[in-house]
Amino acid sequence: MKVTRTWSIPLLVLLLSTVFGMFNLVGAGDVVPEEVAQSVFPAELFQGKTQAEIQKELPISGAYRDETSPVEETVTVDVGGAEKKVTIFRYLTDIEIMQYRGDVLWTCIAAFLVFIMQAGFAMLEAGFTRAKNAINIMMKNIMDFCIGTIAFLAIGFHIMFAGPDESLFWLGSTAATQWGFPFWLFQCVFAATTATIVSGGVAERTKFTGYLAYSVVICAFIYPVFGSWAWGSLLDGSGWLEGLLGVGFYDFAGSTVVHSIGGWLALAGALVIGPRIGKFAKDGTPKALPGHNLPFAVIGGFVLWLGWFGFNPGSTTTFDGNLARIAVMTNIAGAAGGLGAIAAIWAYMKKPDVGMTVNGFLAGMVAICTAVDVVTVTGAFIIGLVAGVLVVFSVIFIERSLKIDDPVGCISVHGVCGAWGTIAYAFFGVEEFSITVLFAQLIGIGVGFVWAFGTGLVLFLAIKYTIGLRVTKAEEEEGLDIGEHGGEAYTGFPVHDLTP
Amino acid sequence: MKVTRTWSIPLLVLLLSTVFGMFNLVGAGDVVPEEVAQSVFPAELFQGKTQAEIQKELPISGAYRDETSPVEETVTVDVGGAEKKVTIFRYLTDIEIMQYRGDVLWTCIAAFLVFIMQAGFAMLEAGFTRAKNAINIMMKNIMDFCIGTIAFLAIGFHIMFAGPDESLFWLGSTAATQWGFPFWLFQCVFAATTATIVSGGVAERTKFTGYLAYSVVICAFIYPVFGSWAWGSLLDGSGWLEGLLGVGFYDFAGSTVVHSIGGWLALAGALVIGPRIGKFAKDGTPKALPGHNLPFAVIGGFVLWLGWFGFNPGSTTTFDGNLARIAVMTNIAGAAGGLGAIAAIWAYMKKPDVGMTVNGFLAGMVAICTAVDVVTVTGAFIIGLVAGVLVVFSVIFIERSLKIDDPVGCISVHGVCGAWGTIAYAFFGVEEFSITVLFAQLIGIGVGFVWAFGTGLVLFLAIKYTIGLRVTKAEEEEGLDIGEHGGEAYTGFPVHDLTP
Amino acid sequence: MKVTRTWSIPLLVLLLSTVFGMFNLVGAGDVVPEEVAQSVFPAELFQGKTQAEIQKELPISGAYRDETSPVEETVTVDVGGAEKKVTIFRYLTDIEIMQYRGDVLWTCIAAFLVFIMQAGFAMLEAGFTRAKNAINIMMKNIMDFCIGTIAFLAIGFHIMFAGPDESLFWLGSTAATQWGFPFWLFQCVFAATTATIVSGGVAERTKFTGYLAYSVVICAFIYPVFGSWAWGSLLDGSGWLEGLLGVGFYDFAGSTVVHSIGGWLALAGALVIGPRIGKFAKDGTPKALPGHNLPFAVIGGFVLWLGWFGFNPGSTTTFDGNLARIAVMTNIAGAAGGLGAIAAIWAYMKKPDVGMTVNGFLAGMVAICTAVDVVTVTGAFIIGLVAGVLVVFSVIFIERSLKIDDPVGCISVHGVCGAWGTIAYAFFGVEEFSITVLFAQLIGIGVGFVWAFGTGLVLFLAIKYTIGLRVTKAEEEEGLDIGEHGGEAYTGFPVHDLTP
Amino acid sequence: MKKIEAIIKPFKVDEMKEELSKIGINGMTLSEVKGFGRQKGHKEVYRGAEYQVDFIPKVKLEIIIDDEMSGKAVETIKTVANTGKIGDGKIFVLPVETAVRIRTGESGGSAI
Amino acid sequence: MKKIEAIIKPFKVDEMKEELSKIGINGMTLSEVKGFGRQKGHKEVYRGAEYQVDFIPKVKLEIIIDDEMSGKAVETIKTVANTGKIGDGKIFVLPVETAVRIRTGESGGSAI
Amino acid sequence: MKKIEAIIKPFKVDEMKEELSKIGINGMTLSEVKGFGRQKGHKEVYRGAEYQVDFIPKVKLEIIIDDEMSGKAVETIKTVANTGKIGDGKIFVLPVETAVRIRTGESGGSAI
């Protein structure tokens, strides 16, 4: 009698060598699971309970795993030449528990790293805009995270990951087990990131109440819905994009799911709210409204780079050797993006501009998210390099030709380069090029655009005509810090902004 | 003969399934430990040594564990119906070693995260005060950590954690084993945090020498003594508060032990040193002395939030699935605190003030420390939300009614909200409400207040009448940076502070 | 027949107790590896393959390990009294795989921490220099990392770690296995650190193109060559310094390999490029050119401190209990360095200067790198304290006596204190003082100096006489931000620097 | 020679420079000042305390100019700076005795 | 019309504004300047190098005022700014030829 | 009494202070201004957009001085500030009516 086992828990990738083996059920006419179980596994994995007793303790789905809850495993038993599948219920081995703990630790650390991207975004956006709006930008980023946490807790997580049977509102059944916590935390910081990306596109002119309103909707609804289509099955959901055209829409760490969605929402926001006063001359020529603290912005960029080491490698939510490969590819793409952007802007504007260089390395890391787990070194390099060049011309095109005012370039960095990265998977992420894969990716990108830009337009227009989206002209000129928050960012320093 | 095992090392929570089991000592009239040992465990766990030999290698206490030192384990042997306890000495199994390494790694990473809170506090405090004192604030924070490290190494650690038999001065016996190192590091960064909290309350007017003096005393004495009462048994000590009223005073991660102690010390300091020149008008009306760099302060707040992911989840010093739950609860309380504070200040002052919002999320995380390991999602949300509201009115009350000048609000954030969190445990941290638990918590809070405020008063008065606590009026007006450190923080920027 | 095993993989330090034991090969005249293998290890470690089949799958060298590739192990078999060594090939046990995953995780986390040192250096250097050059400093630090990544990927890694047989250009054979990734990442961030150290010494006057040129050469060539001499055998290389005088030149985490090399390169650069305009009066008296944002610089120092918790403890690239000890020693040396420096400068200049204090704690951590894994608490304290005092007088000596302009003190911090730490190993790092060890260290230091200073001189002179090393006088006066990058760091703030 | 001091709103600076150039004024000095006047400041709050900020950022332009040009300059400034809202600012004209160009040593009208 | 320029200590600004309002002066312009005079600066140290800072932060008030009010204004400034310590500052009075209010175009006394 | 206003290059301040001290001028007020003149500014780029920066950082020195000293002061300033390059700056001399030292109440020549 030969036994092979099929795991019901995809994350337990570790081979359990101590329990593998061949064995015979002597004279087995009928296969008794109890017997099979005892022959394959040491007795302590059953804690003296019967198979039926253990089965009752099974979590609702394999996703709700825990170090103390039992798992279900299918063992193939060879009875006199005929194969029979037997389902066995048992508790985790010590080594499986260690693996589980490793998964939890790494997923949490990755979530902490993604969390600090909030600070990175805040620094980047504040540094790239004017001093008179710095408090407002800080407040938006704080609120993105506070609101994001509570909105995703209350509603978003359910929308994104619930199956048909259980509720995940306010964590729901997840709270009963341990795995729900690291998984939720990691997903929560992702959701907050999407809202924060949008912030940059509508900076320096958005009413704070309007901002809060859209932040809730993005974290509770817009992001989770698209997320459920692409990533639902990471827990109990099942997204229709996951099986698209048979090959599935592929987006490992969110070039589209997080970045492009954020970018297209920002595009909708920037269109509805219009450019900042003074951004375009009467003839439409764009004017520079330089940021007030570029070193601060650059450090924000470095902090984002750090965060990406959680964002991409953490997306496996698995403690295994693969995370290093993903970290390396992320790093190569970031570095190549920085080089691509500095080369492009230097050639085009004759100066190695710092803002574009920062956008460049960010663009490289945005683009690599989709294929980061499967790409080669050369693939990562090209994806990053192209993103770096692309972001430069995208920023210029959006500003000069489309006359859209995106103060920090988030439409280009996250929207455009997110789309590039998602397409690039079809060229650098698969063994052999397949037109089906390319189509699947393009459809995913298209669906993402339609969803995010569409709901974004509705959302921003709705806010515009209800609570109001934009501050008054006088307030915009004086700065949102005084108008919205009643204070100044830099008391004691004379700040003199000669722009409107 | 049935064997059950009682662990002598509380942290080795992992089930050792490979060695569990039932067995019979055939014809055992007399139980020989050597025999029992060999029957229960594989031979390699004894490395060819006798029980007596291994026993000699036992570390002084279980706390001094290491991956190579043996452990003591009690096995219950069932000899012909009569239960007999046999103590067995053995080395660790591989899986126990892995667990140990996991404990070390996680405890260190958590300590690194708590370490970076020093930078967060420095940014927060500097940003919330005036430019002319920014160097001084930086120097205080650097010295808190340098002095904290050496003072805690030399004296504090011994006071807090030594048992009656061994010395922990200068690490003492701990240095002989490995576990002492991660544990010490984690405790050391906690101690430094307490000193740093105080810094905010006496900012912008304290003599640097006076500051150094009190920093030494806090890290070497005041904090460790209270710590030994509440947490001594985490190593070799035994704190009287740990068994209070039978239920014990509960403070998982230090709402009282770290935060309130720091807050009440700050209160004593602020009282003794008096308000900054110009803080109160002649009629006692408080005047605003706005901070000079609010974006810097906000990023400091984010860095503190990051640090809290080490502060709370790391307080288990254990590599297991529980840390994720604690991280999630910390995050929810922080977010709720931010929302509570922004709502309160917006309602009360008609503006969503950034300083209060930052104080709010910090307050939420201060408050959750006590019960973070046992609270539900809703509990965490309420504890955080209440803390956020509370901190707003506490700041206003302390300033307007008590006329105490606390430049960054640390008395409210750490003292008051630490107390709130410690009380909240009695309502949200236990299965069923118990008046005894509430009393135990209240006593703990009271003892903490009396100890910290009392020793604080003595300390600050002693400094005042010896080396001096406050700079001269002229120096305060000109700024401590020039007077105390001979330099300016922002050479090249005209800084013009119209406040005194 | 008694079996003892010699491991071929040095990092798998874990005892595999489950497979240890004594056994007899009954009547074994001839020892068949197949048989021995099956008797020592459970069958699943061979996955049904013969020894010959497994042997073919062996990675090129033990360094290219992976969780799925087999290992080679020597087992000593006792056949009738005669010892025979048998080489066995097998796959990893579960516990070895866990250990491997732990190694990967920790090495990556350590690399992330070292990565963020780039931001720390950027803040430190920008804060300690003038506002008109802040963008340039940011750009240099971004480019150091982008260029460093790609140059080290393309060339440096090969030079440093390749053996005679395989190529490591563009990761080469490493990319085939998993371990190459974490190892490369950790080495890559080290290489970038070296280039960044140099940046401080030539700050505020270097042409950006010249900077890029030298950054490539350092990351691709100068650092890797010395690295290969001292650390080559960490992968497939073999460095001649590693066996120096029989005892070997010892430098655990790079006091010399990283820091002094960077410091001596900075010395060469500062000499070739000459002092900043206005740094020395006509009579040679040094003038202060104060930094424009000291709080920013101090936070940079804290970030560097954080990074050092990856730099030193991560240098084991091993998941085990030892990392905590290294972290503690790093921390003690840093704290002692801060105290040493503040005491020295306070005594000497009558003011506790913030710049020197920051340099002090950095110097302490630079100095401890060499011996951090073997030093005692007292050793770490003394090494740090001396470094803190030394750095103060070194900065003053280099400026006043040598008339070299080192804007941030990197020659003293990294060069001088790196050398001190390397020497200190001979006194605090070995059981018993040995003159041979001292000589080996001195030779290593000397070789490092000759190599780095020598190649540095050639490099900087070559750049000077080709693409140019220094900006024009007019550009230096106006600031490099406008001249090199076409922008200003702080638009909106009037920046008025009265220095040239 | 006259010195014209004009206190204007900061965002008018660019336009002002262009219009003054058009009428042949090619030199001026600008400083960042704070003004108090009819234009009310605003209340600010800081961590729960309210305070009044009365001084509003303004730009002061200083132009030294020949007597004959001064009228035209004043007119131009008045037109350009006018938005019709309180706080548009003031123009003051003061007498100047001499002007010297440091580079050349010229003085008087040719110095400006 | 006169222009009063007063160099005062920064922390006197609030009180000054209030006292001047009391005597009917409702317009003024403030700039942040650095003064050199009898009040000695201080030594600073920076990474081991000592240097002298001679310029001390001061505030310059500029008030354009009718001739008749000017005496009273000078008196008030003198009283408020006085602390009796070196560095209290100076008051200078200069002649002004015209004043124009940009918003309305009024000139002369009604413009201020 | 005269008021000398000199617009100079920022890095000349230290030398200027020393040279003026030598001829007995022990009081002055400095402000940070931006100048527009013959010295051309420069183009800057910001994230792909080019813009012209015309105002260049300068320092304005203000010295109130006795009539007789004023010539010598102007001479000294001219000599020290001269680098021979465009943008060296300008010196303007204005009449002053009174000067008051706030601390002592002295006015006139002894006040400065």
Ligand SMILES: Nc1ncnc2c1ncn2[C@@H]1O[C@H](COP(=O)(O)OP(=O)(O)O)[C@@H](O)[C@H]1O
């Ligand atoms: N008497 C004055 N002396 C000096 N500056 C004045 C005077 N009155 C007004 N100013 C300046 O002119 C600015 C505008 O004056 P304000 O009274 O607010 O509005 P308006 O110019 O529309 O009457 C003020 O902010 C102040 O800088």
Ligand SMILES: Nc1ncnc2c1ncn2[C@@H]1O[C@H](COP(=O)(O)OP(=O)(O)O)[C@@H](O)[C@H]1O
């Ligand atoms: N001759 C002067 N011209 C212009 N400003 C002066 C002159 N003398 C002094 N000041 C200004 O007055 C301020 C105070 O002068 P100082 O001599 O220090 O003290 P005091 O006013 O008490 O005599 C100086 O800081 C400077 O700004």
Ligand SMILES: Nc1ncnc2c1ncn2[C@@H]1O[C@H](COP(=O)(O)OP(=O)(O)O)[C@@H](O)[C@H]1O
């Ligand atoms: N007419 C003017 N009124 C006021 N300030 C002027 C005038 N002309 C020049 N300036 C100031 O003098 C500075 C130097 O003038 P500029 O024409 O650039 O060079 P130069 O002094 O060598 O002729 C300018 O930056 C400006 O601050």
